[in-house]
Amino acid sequence: MEWRPGTCRSTDISSRDEPATSYPARMDLAQATPLTPLGEGRFGVELPEEFSIGGGKPNGGFMLACLGKAAVAAAAEQGAEHxxxxxxxxxxxxxxxxxxxxxxxxVQRVGRTASQVTARLAQAGRVAVSARFTLGALTEGSAPFWGENPPPPLAPIDECIGFGMANRPANGTQLLFDPDHALQIGPDGPSGNGSGELRAWFRLDGDRAVTPVELLFVSDAMPPATFSVVQTGWVPTLDLTTYVRAVPAPGPLRIRFRTTIIHDGFADEICEVWDSEDRLVVQATQICALRLPTG
Amino acid sequence: MEWRPGTCRSTDISSRDEPATSYPARMDLAQATPLTPLGEGRFGVELPEEFSIGGGKPNGGFMLACLGKAAVAAAAEQGAEHxxxxxxxxxxxxxxxxxxxxxxxxVQRVGRTASQVTARLAQAGRVAVSARFTLGALTEGSAPFWGENPPPPLAPIDECIGFGMANRPANGTQLLFDPDHALQIGPDGPSGNGSGELRAWFRLDGDRAVTPVELLFVSDAMPPATFSVVQTGWVPTLDLTTYVRAVPAPGPLRIRFRTTIIHDGFADEICEVWDSEDRLVVQATQICALRLPTG
Structure with missing residues (x-):
């Protein structure tokens, strides 16, 4: 998708003043990902306007969360307790x-420690997203056995700023950026502080706890970190890996999203997410394609 | 696979004094990954003793390199130049x-910037490894457009030490550890400096350049970084993601392999590889299961 000035504006993601046309004006993330069982491991799903990106296309993390729900349901049907x-x-x-x-x-394997499932999202018979899942059981409230990765400093949530898409109905999620690690919108598109790093708070309306499956959405909720370095067209994700490391405590999450090397037209983007008790709950990485300015 | 004392010894991986039984005594990585085209995107492959791990099982990175060769060949057959x-x-x-x-x-998609392929390795009709590939074209000798990730310090290669499996014939690869970031073998198995980080040189006999597809092998060539922190049975990889960021220059590679958080029986392991010109050529991450000591 190419960058089109005007599809972004400086507001939070849940543009509450914009009524939905074909969907309810407010849609919680949990309500937005219902699956209709169709038998034999197949499920129907709706890709709503509330979880779209510029250009009226579904959000990649939203589709991943739907696939994750389906993978868990399919494994459970075959006896997995993961x-x-x-x-x-x-x-x-x-x-x-x-x-x-x-x-x-x-369902590829139902094991003792983990189960493994592949899942594909298709439209009109054509596969759009192809994913594989390793499922397990995390313990609520547990601390790491070893290792630490403390969250980076962020400004308090009420001093943070939004960055969202226009013409999209509210979806009950907010992404609020640390002013020092945010994007600004100019006539040529978004730009940032040049560090390649964005930091933001993510919260659900009412600060309810984000579920482990919903973390799949959070892992790809940020705009491209490459915008902090170079203005290009939209930066499509080619491949995304997400690890869910812990069950989040209730309250807002903190996200650090950064690119480390842009090389030969590809960029890595690393996402880390911490819960309100400073535990690392997500480690994710993606590789993106971007068309660099020449000359 | 459980850890069994005696299957590891303090030597380099290419135990040259151990003759092969059913395979040539020396096997170059390129010679070890030939594919036999079987038509319709299928290929025959041999999993040789030279690229096994303790217990006579094939190395995970070796299988990934075979899958990568097959993915590139299958995409090329459909017109991809990636x-x-x-x-x-x-x-x-x-x-x-x-x-x-x-x-x-x-072959899922042949595109302009990238092509995407899924590939599965099966034995006796049962899928053992399920992988997806995004293929593209890297430019030899190119520098990053933006970003840097310099290699960590390592002792000179001739001051580094081996760590390998007994009873395995030579395979033309060497893994030589920085003494300060190595594993030692004791009666209870391998142990390390407690940092969770291993550093090693990787080289092919003759210091020939490692090809981009062979980097898939390198990305999983290290023993578990968790052994630096905690002695457990073998630490099986559940899921591995590898990005190849540049075409390596000839000469030995440097690897940093580290776990950052061990939590709820799962550990991440992050692998970075640099070529002889200090360029980052691999970013990889895997999630492993490990059974932790209780009490």
């Missing part, structure tokens, strides 16, 4: 339209 | 035996 997506990897092949789509799953 | 595995993600379902196996590929 409700959490410990690891997921997804290839993005093309961007489907908003509206109905279908998910197909294959 | 010889390099920019991104790959693999789920490890179970560990096949040494000997013949079969790879099946599906």
């Amino acid at each position: 409700p959490h997506p410990i690891s997921t990897g997804a290839s993005y092949l093309w961007s489907p339209d908003l509206g109905p789509a279908e998910i197909e799953t294959d | 010889p390099h595995p920019i991104s790959t993600g693999a789920s490890y379902l179970w560990s096949p035996d040494l000997g013949p196996a079969e790879i099946e590929t599906d």
Whole structure:
């Protein structure tokens, strides 16, 4: 998707003053990802306007959360007691339209420690996202056995600033950027502080706890970190890996999203997410394509 | 696979004094990954003793390199001009035996910037490794457009020390550890400096350049970084993601392999690889299961 000035504006993601046209004006993330069982590991799903990006296309992390729900349900049907997506990897092949789509799953293995499932989201019979899941069981409230990765400093949430898409109805999620690690919108598109790093708070309306499966959405909720370094067209995700390391405590999450090297037209983007008790709950990485300015 | 004292010893990986039984005594990585085209995107492959780990099982990175070769070949057959595995993600379902196996590929998309392929390695009709590839074209000798990640200090290669498996014939690769970031073998198994970080040189006999597809092997060539922190049984990889960021220059590579958080029986392991010109050529991450000591 190319960058089009005017599709972004400086506000939070849940543009509450914009009524939905074909969907309810408010849609909670949990309400937005219902699955309709179709039998034999297949599920129907709706890709709503509330979880779209500029150009009326579904958000990649939203589709991943839907796939994750389907993977957990399919494994449970085969006797797995693994409700959490410990690891997921997804290839993005093309961007489907908003509206109905279908998910197909294959349970590869139901094990003692983990179960493994592949899942594909298709529209009109064509696979748009192809993902694999390793499912397991995390313990609520547990502390790491070893290692630490404390959250970076962020300004208090009420001093942080939004960055969102226009013409999109509210979806009950907010992304609020640390002013020193935010993007600004200019006539040529978004730009940042040049560090390649964005920091933001993520919260659900009412600060309810984000579930492990919903963390798949959070892991790809940020705008491209490359915008902090170079203005380009939109930066499509080619492949996304997300590890869910812990069950989040209630309250807002903190996200650090950064690119480290832009090379030969590809950029890595690393996402880390901490819960309100300073525990690392997500480690994610993606590789993106970007068309660099020449000369 | 459980840890069994005696299957490791303090030497380099290419135990040159151990003759092979059923394979040539020396096997170059390139010679070890030939594919036999079987038509319709299928390929035959041999999993040789030279690229095994303790217990006579094939090395996970070796299987990934075979899958990568197959993915590139399958995409080329469909007109793709994308010889390099920019991104790959693999789920490890179970560990096949040494000997013949079969790879099946599906080309999902042949695009302008990238092509995407899924590939599975099966034995006796059962899928052991399920992988997806994003292929592209890297430019030899190119420098990053932005960003830097310089290699960490390592002792000179001739002051570094080996750590390998007994009873395995030579395979033309060497892994030589920085003494301050190595593992030692004791009666209870390997242990390290407690930092969770290993550093090593990797080289092919003759210091020939490692090809981009061979980097898939390198990305999983290290023993578990968790051994630096805690002695457990073997630490099986559940899911591995590897990005190939540049074409390596000739000469030895440097690897940093580290775990950052061990939590709820799962550990992340991050692998970075630099070439002889200090360019980052690999970014990889895997999630492993480990059974922690209780009490």
